[in-house]
Amino acid sequence: MKFRDAYGSGKFGLSFEIFPPKTPAGEGALFEAIETLMAFRPSLVTCTYGAGGSTREKTLELTVAIRERFGVNTAAHLTCVGSSYEALRAWLAMAAGRRVENIVALRGDPPRGESRFIPADGGPAHADELVAFIRREFPQFGVGVAGYPETHQEAASPEADLAYLKRKVEAGADVVITQLFYDNRDFFAFRRRYEQAGIRLPLVPGILPITNFAQVQRITTMCGAKLPPALAIRQCRELLDAGVPGLHFYVLNKATAPARILEALDLPAHVAKGA
Numbered sequence: 001m002k003f004r005d006a007y008g009s010g011k012f013g014l015s016f017e018i019f020p021p022k023t024p025a026g027e028g029a030l031f032e033a034i035e036t037l038m039a040f041r042p043s044l045v046t047c048t049y050g051a052g053g054s055t056r057e058k059t060l061e062l063t064v065a066i067r068e069r070f071g072v073n074t075a076a077h078l079t080c081v082g083s084s085y086e087a088l089r090a091w092l093a094m095a096a097g098r099r100v101e102n103i104v105a106l107r108g109d110p111p112r113g114e115s116r117f118i119p120a121d122g123g124p125a126h127a128d129e130l131v132a133f134i135r136r137e138f139p140q141f142g143v144g145v146a147g148y149p150e151t152h153q154e155a156a157s158p159e160a161d162l163a164y165l166k167r168k169v170e171a172g173a174d175v176v177i178t179q180l181f182y183d184n185r186d187f188f189a190f191r192r193r194y195e196q197a198g199i200r201l202p203l204v205p206g207i208l209p210i211t212n213f214a215q216v217q218r219i220t221t222m223c224g225a226k227l228p229p230a231l232a233i234r235q236c237r238e239l240l241d242a243g244v245p246g247l248h249f250y251v252l253n254k255a256t257a258p259a260r261i262l263e264a265l266d267l268p269a270h271v272a273k274g275a
């Protein structure tokens, strides 16, 4: 299943984002977590691409292994970090050869300690260029891109950030998945501006289930999100009531918190009621 068939047009998409573990034990724990999460019948599982391009092979390997083992649709993330177009072409050709269906196309973060992203020699400088490249050379892939309800930390202004998001969409993306946020008012305000800008693609909120306050504090500091005292179940209910086309959970390779939230949400009943 491609991104465009997973969310929107009357369909509700549930996706789980995981990352490649560093050890065999971590991989075993991840597979157990996915096994548990399969009970919620996800539309897709997406697999991140390590910071600094550190998981080039592992991301692909895991994306394929999860599809084969669980029979679930998958997406591989890909960033521009350290990659020329030639290297990206080679990776995308490998992904196509292994029947990966979807790519989440990202620029990636600057290496730790650097404040500016510097593209690789002969490589894309922004995600819109990566999306255009994929569309031109590998039109078979579904393509997802990132959106920022609280504005990307390097953007000159919310308006500039939205204009660049629109470029990614016009370059050929199929879905926009958001950075995590905790205050739904930020998401709703962003969605209004997104629609006013004439963007029609499904806008899927990214949810980080609160599991451990210290961990959330660390992550929110890294990506600049605010943390008002809201609970994930309440947050998701409100988003569902507001008609979002899907939910994308940053599960951090653990099933407990997302499973608890999804049990409480009773998603099939909710979606049926809204349909």
Ligand SMILES: Cc1cc2nc3c(=O)[nH]c(=O)nc-3n(C[C@H](O)[C@H](O)[C@H](O)COP(=O)(O)OP(=O)(O)OC[C@H]3O[C@@H](n4cnc5c(N)ncnc54)[C@H](O)[C@@H]3O)c2cc1C
Pocket: 047, 048, 049, 050, 051, 052, 077, 078, 079, 104, 105, 106, 107, 108, 109, 110, 125, 126, 127, 128, 145, 146, 147, 152, 153, 154, 155, 156, 160, 161, 162, 164, 165, 167, 168, 177, 178, 179, 180, 206
């Ligand atoms: C759903 C999701 C999944 C993610 N997965 C990963 C992952 O797997 N691996 C990883 O390393 N990181 C991941 N990230 C983090 C992401 O790489 C960072 O947030 C990164 O800093 C920006 O990536 P982007 O694709 O949004 O970049 P871009 O869309 O290129 O935007 C980056 C900045 O440049 C500006 N900009 C955009 N286009 C232009 C342009 N043409 N000219 C000038 N300025 C421009 C934007 O306003 C923004 O400030 C993910 C983020 C999200 C929301």
